[in-house]
Amino acid sequence: MMFAYPVTVFAADKLPKDCKPGELWVHSYGKTQYGKPIWVSSYCRSLPAGERKGFWQNRFKDRVEYWPNPIEKQKRWSLFEREEALRALDGIPSMLWGSKVKAIVRFDRSKDFPNQSSYGGEYIALFDAAFSKDQNLKRLLTHELAHAMWNDFPDEWKESYYQETGWMRVRPGPNQPPVMMGRIFGYIQNDGKIRPDEDFANNIEAFLFEPERLSEVTPGAHRWIRERFGDNFKLR
Amino acid sequence: MFRNAAFLLLVISITACAGRSAKSVISPEGAFDEIMKFDRFAAIQLGATKSALVASFDSFKTEMSNPTTSEETYWILRDPRTGYQKAALTFDEHTQSLVGKIWIVREGEPERAQNVARARFTQATFVTRDLPSRNPHLLYGDRILTDEKSGITMEISKQTDEVSSIQWYDPSYRSPARDLGDQKSQYTF
Known part of the structure; x- marks a missing residue:
């Protein structure tokens, strides 16, 4: 050795x-x-809050039964990666620690490479790309945890977010899926245009990592997050 | 004496007019409460013209157009008290007629339960479909129940298995612009 x-x-x-x-x-x-x-x-x-490790430790899984993309291969966590992810989670406000996240799973390569991470409802996937040195693991996990949080929101919170950030539900003509129509501009990241939950995750990420930019680009989202989460919602 | 009586008559008539006009003006909240009931909304016929519907919704609608397509405009119907959207109507810009509508089912409403919502449409045969996610980074898409024949669609929350919206469209409807091959599936912008 x-x-x-x-x-x-x-x-x-x-x-x-x-x-x-x-x-x-x-x-x-x-x-x-x-x-x-x-x-x-x-x-x-x-480890200022002694329970932190306990909260996440059992959620690091080497394998989950079902994953929607069969070409993505699950792999074992290395001790180093697990430790790095724990450290990143430590720095994320505990308000984002969704108890509904059942597992954080390692995968080799995303089918949408260079995608680094995904949220699949209950599971967070971290791909090899998440551990490359130019990546901010804390930021990636913040984003995925924001997705989990969105799923837990009551209707009233979602409606209030839609209103503040300009999302509307419409029924397009035949042969079209149901659609959420977003605001014309003011997205912190382009993929936020796809769905409000992606927009929300991007905005939570920006609120913690680039608050001034969010305040400039999407002031409604900045205001909404500040009002809902308070002044203690910040990175540790 | 005569001048006093004339003045009194004038005051009485003005008061009466004011009272009558106050009664005839319905507030946006009142109009919203009266019109935005599920049965009433469900009864609005697809194909109705904008001009026929405008009187009902004018006090609480916001008209939007989608910059990525010139085919459709939307009336976003919001509760004047909260500002939250309750429904939307979709109009074909060429024919100025209603081609789709959506009713958002709130927590606590009976149609939130799938069996109650299904019971509203006894003639429909719903098929469950999981739509693929359009976002490679987010792996869950939406779940819908659709009756292809009538065009009635229910959007189902995967977390709670409840109905989050009920939608109507005319499956046989063809937009002139679509027939020209101008098909745009990306409605977000």
Whole structure:
């Protein structure tokens, strides 16, 4: 093992007993960094709310029974990836931690590569692309959790969002699916034009990561999120 | 004496007129409550002209056109108290006639339950369809129940299995613009 992973000392090895109350002990693991295998020593990670780990830990699944896209292959979580995802989740406001998310699952490559993540109703999929170094995992997970949150909203919240952000329901002519018609402009990301739930997830993401831009581009959404979630709705 | 009597008569007539006109003006809220009942809305015939319907909906409708297509305009019908949409009518721009309508079923309304909603349309044979998601990143699409013959469609919430909207369209209707091959399926813009 030692031959496979040259020792890189980030810190002296810690034992669980070395960790303070509320800290999470992370045992040592090997990973690849910039193409080279390295070994990360065990350490204590700050975990201000002790229950956080417990909340998510059982939701990391190596396999789920059903996935709608059979060409996407499920894979096992590496310790490093799991730890990175946990760290990202730690930073996301707990208001977004939807209890209806039953599993976070690893997949190799999205059929819509370079898509990094998907929400499939109860499941969040993280593809290989989510762990490339130019990706912000916290941001990706925020977006997917916002989808889960939208599904839990009561009608009144959805209607209020539609009204504030200019979504309307119309029945087009024959041979057309039911349609939500969106506002003409003012989307923080283009794919928000497709559906209000995508628009919502984009806006939640922007509220946490680029609030000033959201306030400029979609002031109605910024106002709506601020009013509903309050001042404590921010990244940790 | 005569001048006083004439003045009194004038005051009485003005008051009477004002009272009568106040009674005849229906507030947008009143019009909304009176017209926006499920049975009444369901009874609106497809093919009705805009001009025939305008008096009923004028006080609480917003007219919209879709910039991606010049074929249709929509009347968005909102509750004047909340501003929330309750229904919409779709008109063919060429014929100025009603080609579709949608009724949004709110939480607490009886039609929210599938069996109640189905019972409203005893002649219909509904087929369940799961529409594919148009968003590669979001893997769930919508579920609808459609009677292809009558064009009645119910949108079903996958989370709760309840009816979220009831829609009508005329399956035999052909828009002149569509016949020219100008088919646009992307209504969002």
